[in-house]
Amino acid sequence: MLQEKTIDHLLSIHQIYHEPDVRDYARGREILAKYPDAELIEVKTHNLIPELYGFEGAVEDWLWNKKNVLILGTKHSLSARPNTRSSHWVAPSQSNGCAMSCSYCYVPRRKGYANPITTFVNIEKIMGYLERHAGRQGKKLTPDQIDPQYWVYEIGENGDCSADAAICDNMKDLVQLYRGLPNAKLTFATKFVNRELLNYDPQRKTRIRFSLMPHHMSKLVDVRTSPISDRIAVMNDFHEAGYEVNVSFAPVIFYEGWLDDWRRLLEELDDSLSEPVKRQLAAEIIFLTHNQQLHEVNLEWHPKAEQLLWRPDIQQVKYSQTGQRNVRYKNNLKREIVDDLVNLCTQTIPYCVIRYAF
Template sequence: MTATPLAERLLDITRIYHEPGIERSPRAAEVLARFPDAERIEVPSHQAIPGLYGNAGNIADWVRIKQRVLVLGEKKSLTARRNERSSDWIAPSTANGCAMACAYCYVPRRKGYANPITVFTNIDAIVGYLERHAARQGVKPEPNQCDPADWVYDIGENGDCSVDAMVSDNVADLVDLFARLPNAKASFATKFVNPDLLTYQPRGGTRIRFSLMPGETSRLVDIRTSKVADRIAALDDFVDAGYEVHLNFSPVIVHENWLADWAELLEQIADTTSERTRRQLAAEVIFLTHNEGLHDINLGWHPKAEDLLWRPDLQQPKRSQNGQLNVRYRTGWKGRWVQQLTDLVAEKLPQCRIRYAF
């Protein structure tokens, strides 16, 4: 497998914002050496960059900022949060933000109008914390929906590790860590096929969840991601390389022909993957939740996506804990649609168990 043209154009870093003294970090020095011609701008904090975050004028430069800007800083608070859905724990981030531009992504709601990759350079502290945290957990006492034997740590909550690996060796260090931990495994979802990950040695300690949706829908809302067909074609390679490979059917976007499109996708997976891959598959099914603020942002740079994502005729509002207005598919209807899709998976891809669906 070779690098795709997408990988060549996804990042063209011309400006790096960094915290004071960041060059003293070996990881920061490595990243800076990868982009020697980039302009370097010192800022007080990776969370406070004047003119970048919270600037509504940046909507017009949404994709350009993702492509050309990188931020370096330290992760100040190292904590693992309980999750108990996709993973047992959410690990401290080694990066956030993304070079891709999925129209439904929730991360821009937090950063506000700009969402480039931020690399956390204190990787040794993060790896040490995770190793100690896993040791404190001991043996997992009983199976759960996360994993039957291992404590599962999500290492990519606020970004895409396959893209992060193009910028720094943080992901490689995490894969190495979980390859040697006897009671824990890493997990991350991705929409990008990075062949460099096939050179790592995961030894079953990392679970990659390839996010999939019907190709026609993906072309409209999965901006700057690998094609769905390329993600499916990579499944066997990653299993052969020693990864546990799961599927992330997310977000499920309802429209007039959605179920027929999903039937075609599931048949494609069944027809093009090996028996070995299919035997170890498991999937999460997550229906779309959208957000009023993100809807407004998308109208400024990609309004066509909102024809699918913002459907008041199918959705109902729900106020989040932080006061934002989210929209979800209507109660009653959504339950029937979840059942229809899980029944379809059982029919078209019977070896793939559903870990959870909502």
């Protein structure tokens, strides 16, 4: 019952924007039937909705949109983008956007900052593409830092799959697909505890990465997410249910006393994890990158967080491939603090493999 309340707090769908043909798909009909009282608003395409996708994204309705609005569409462009860090490939997404509202998140920049969940109802087409793509790769012959045996596909780059699973069975279908692929597994990071995923029987072919940061920092910047203690507490259960369980230390935010807070978090993690989880644990460490335009929007709805996220005194500009003005910690400082956290992990959770840190 507690988990149901958590999901109800996260999502209470009152409006559904949908493309004209979503009823042609079984998944589309299922979702519409699930929310019979929602106002239906037909749109030409899922990514051109003026009242949502203006630059500031109706900032005064930011959190209302996250909780109450759902968008249904179809995914037309299918491609798997090569990756070199937490996966070998970034899969074509079964959704984008998120019901949560982490103030540092890069995803809202892609859709004008108003970014509720968009669910793609043509899941069979997406799954067919992924199965064919994995088949073309053949057997993975060389172990690497991503995985010793399988080609790994990231399916959660544009949202949070645990929250998506509260909408429909797209995630369940993908877990079941990869369970049967002989040479591939899937992975996603999450900040939301959805116990329904414990029933998916992934048979170690799904790697879930729980995003963690110090408690008080998460309360400030991880808006509408599960508490850090809840994420840690469920990790043993997910491993027992057949998942590979990893952690994502991201984003790491620098402030006075930051390393002491991380020491306490890592000690809590060490005390909480079972020995089987510890033996297979791996981590990614990603320090904060922020964005000037997102900073300006955040000042309108969450200025307190920006005092820690936007630090021109210790950050430098780095332009993205699309020309956006991003900021990250200055090179000399970043080298130092990356080393500090890696060393702390080595001392406190020495069994944890660090896949990469930057």
